[in-house]
Amino acid sequence: MIRLTAELTPAGTSYLATGQGQPVVLIHGVGLNKEMWGGQIVGLSSDYQVIAYDMLGHGASPRPASGTDLLGYADQLLELLDHLNLPQAAVIGFSMGGLVARAFALHYPERLQSLVVLNSVFNRSEEQRAGVIARTAQAAEHGPDANAEAALSRWFSREYQAANPAQIAALRQTLANNDPQGYLTTYELFATQDMYRAEDLGTISAPTLIATGELDPGSTPQMAEQLARRIPGAKVAVLPEQRHMMPVESPRLVNQTLLQFLQFAHSRQNHIKGIVA
Template sequence: MELTEARKAPDGTRYWRQGQGAPVILIHGVGLDATMWQPQVDALAEYHAVIAYDMLGHGDSALPQVNAGLDDYADQLAALLDHLGLERVAVVGFSMGGLVARAFALRYPERLAAMVVLSSVFERDANQRAGVQQRLAQTREQGPAANVGEALKRWFSPAFRHAHPGRIAKVHEIVSNNHPQGYYRSYALFGTQDDFGAERLQTIRVPVLVATGELDPGSTPRMARALAERLPNAEVQILPGQRHMVPMEAHETVNAMLLRFLATVVTRDSFKEAL
């Protein structure tokens, strides 16, 4: 996923496309961009057409409107699929990307074949809500770099941070260099919309995998299990010993999990319209 290989959709969305087969969309987390998915693109592209893109307000995509909601982020994905000529896709959403995936599933059910919600949030408790509201206030006052140091401690294990200082520095740089307004508007949704569409989740009938790290303090195993219980066709996987940034820190485990899930629920027949 070299920057020189990035493409632009008509609405300004930056994306990468690699591989052939049934299409899989990767949606990153708040403050990050599509490049976080490099290990997953490399693994999944052997079997799938993999598309990773920058959400509104991130990377080199357009800023969200002042009053944007999760439906606007779902509309961005739908517009990208239109541009690529894809009718139905599997969607993998990480952290805030999991919220966008849920919004897409509710807004465009006919375009979804399967969904993975990875390290995402649902039904925060009072302490978790207070913590994210405090971080949101810091972000409003000081910009994207306000609390990235503490975030990295939550996202990665001490062992990984010690062993891979260059990779940690790169993530720090990506988050800190976000456009202040784009970051704040996105973070505000991430911080307040964990229960988005909760009363309609039972209408999402495609196969769903809900997964998170055992030690993830913000996207907890309790949240994963509670979300899966609301979905008619969901399974849960808790990754032992892992924190938040599992696509990077535990990429081999995550890749194997995704390939296993996709192999069981996605066939080329599921995407006849798109191939």
């Protein structure tokens, strides 16, 4: 079992790092923290340097300043890479982390080796948008765990919830323990920024994978396909019978998808370097 001690950047970002090789950075979803990536840390660290960190307002990282936008969250990742002296990294973002990864790709393309967006949102329908705005209002009034039960039902299959009650209870506690203002600032961005600089997505040139679960009700296969169409050469993977929290519920399946893509991205970059040389 890999047991890691969290470290801090000068700006206070809490992160875990293990393994050697090309760096792969993992960005969690809203209300969660770096601990959600346990299955990926174990599954990827034999081939890569794996780095997981707490987003602003989450875990042991500092609260975002009032009015922080997605660029502020991308800047947090930039400071982490600078602290680790990493000129480039593969960036994997889950849900809200996918929005941060997209913003990072747009603002700092020279620092991006490859991009993976997992179970994330794009071009919500009016009905979907109204639902997430309503959940934002509930969180503002009642706190981070206002929607916990409904969220867990969207995130996991009923079988997984029944088989893993301790883990589900721990996740429920993680949601409740979030800093209310940090959570709300982040959730408001999650609720409103699915089309963040959508007109510029065609400028992303790094190898890109957009993946989600077949049964993910909030980050649908249709969203994944629409987003991938905006990014030149992007690949799409829809994992059968998977819901939103597929990195946690089915880590081996997700890791297989990630490893295949990362190997493809690495070979493509080596091919391009050979042509340039």
